[in-house]
Amino acid sequence: MSTAIEETxxxxxxxxxxxxxxGEILRRIxxxxxxxxxxxxxxAERSLLAEHYAEHEGKPFYEPLVEFMESGPIVxxxxxxxxxxxxxxxxxxxxxxxxxAPGTIRGDFGRDWGLxxxxxxxxxxDSPESAERELKLWFS
Ligand code: DAT
Ligand code: MG
Numbered sequence: 001m002s003t004a005i006e007e008t009x010x011x012x013x014x015x016x017x018x019x020x021x022x023g024e025i026l027r028r029i030x031x032x033x034x035x036x037x038x039x040x041x042x043x044a045e046r047s048l049l050a051e052h053y054a055e056h057e058g059k060p061f062y063e064p065l066v067e068f069m070e071s072g073p074i075v076x077x078x079x080x081x082x083x084x085x086x087x088x089x090x091x092x093x094x095x096x097x098x099x100x101a102p103g104t105i106r107g108d109f110g111r112d113w114g115l116x117x118x119x120x121x122x123x124x125x126d127s128p129e130s131a132e133r134e135l136k137l138w139f140s
Contacts, residue, residue: 008085009134011123014072034081064117075139088124
């Protein structure tokens with residue numbers, strides 16, 4: 001018996017797109033063995049970002065975060081594979097790019113730019129509930 005194949009939402013954030021790292025990020029997802037199911041380039045509306053980041057409303061980095069995510073195109077990707085939600089979070093590395101482990105996307109390509117929000121190249125859903133909710137927002 002095998003477990004159900006999961007799906008997650010990955011976003012290449014505006015800094016990743018602007019730095020031409022989309023291909024490298026897709027390469028790492030594919031090299032790990034996960035499947036790309038759907039992909040789109042999106043200039044996100046504020047209302048979509050407010051829903052996407054609703055859990056962070058009221059935090060000091062919330063406004064800068066939404067402004068950053070509005071600042072340029074985002075690549076949204078539906079990715080599938082067993083335990084892909086957890087697996088992509090490991091590929092991405094921890095939130096703070098300064099201390100994210102080398103070998104991870106954030107650790108290899110991210111740094112602190114002295115801004116009010118960390119620019120860390122990618123988003124990955126953090127639970128099955130988040131993945132379901134976020135995939136509906138970005139692919140509907
Ligand atoms: P993650 O993207 O690792 O799931 P999160 O959901 O806690 O992290 O936060 C969303 C984004 O907000 C994160 O990718 C970068 C930014 N961020 C989080 N905590 C921050 C902080 N304390 N200071 C500045 N930016 C922060
Ligand atoms: Mg998060």
